[in-house]
Amino acid sequence: MTQPILKARNLVKRYGRVTALDHCDFELMPGEILAVIGDNGAGKSTLIKALSGAVIPDEGTVELDGKPIRFQSPIDAREAGIETVYQTLAMSPALSIADNMFMGRELRKPGWRGQILRQLDRARMEAMAREKLNELGLMTIQNINQAVETLSGGQRQGVAVARAAAFGSKVIILDEPTAALGVKESRRVLELIQDVRSRGIPIILISHNMPHVFEVADRIHVHRLGKRLCVIDPKQHEMSDAVAYMTGAKDPDPALNAA
């Protein structure tokens, strides 16, 4: 049987009196797009933060490729191959596309001095950035030295996803990637997400946009009151069912809460 690439059991995270994660289970299978949906405050962001090192859970276990992991920071998760694209994108607008793609992991020329003092290898970074954007069909971006602030919202999201795909060897987490985008730009980003999946990288997609979720997700994790309520197959469920489960208007068949 195929093993999950990322698996969590009984995650608990409390903020004072608020229980953001309440014995939450999670499973991401290789090569899939798994959407995580839930009402405001259901605990979706806390879940992805717990999977990506941004939050340390109070209880519970996480496994990557079958091995237990305990990330202490997002850097640990990145080093393990889990890349997260937050809604805020975490880019430096005044810097170029190439600089943004390599931010925090700049390539340097060989030399005898300490890593930090060696000269940046701009030519290699630009060539690699161009190659990555090209691979993902993002060459509508003309100039790799263009400042990110001159790009449209969709292009920026594209660069952030390309950066994640370039470095996220195991898992990519996307938090509301189409939230701020128009129809055409959303479409391009959805295509990009599917391109990334076709390259074999599984994706966790958090979104409130049900048509987008139903269009690209292979499975949907429905989150309610801090836990996984059920996992549904978008081909076998109506969008209205998903919304009813999410909001508590209707309960799913208990058999659905097995991944």
Ligand SMILES: Nc1ncnc2c1ncn2[C@@H]1O[C@H](COP(=O)(O)OP(=O)(O)OP(=O)(O)O)[C@@H](O)[C@H]1O
């Ligand atoms: N840093 C924090 N400090 C205190 N409470 C928090 C913190 N982060 C989240 N919470 C609380 O935990 C609960 C879950 O929040 P979370 O952001 O994970 O939900 P969400 O499903 O991502 O919501 P949304 O869709 O609105 O972004 C909420 O009640 C929220 O107020």
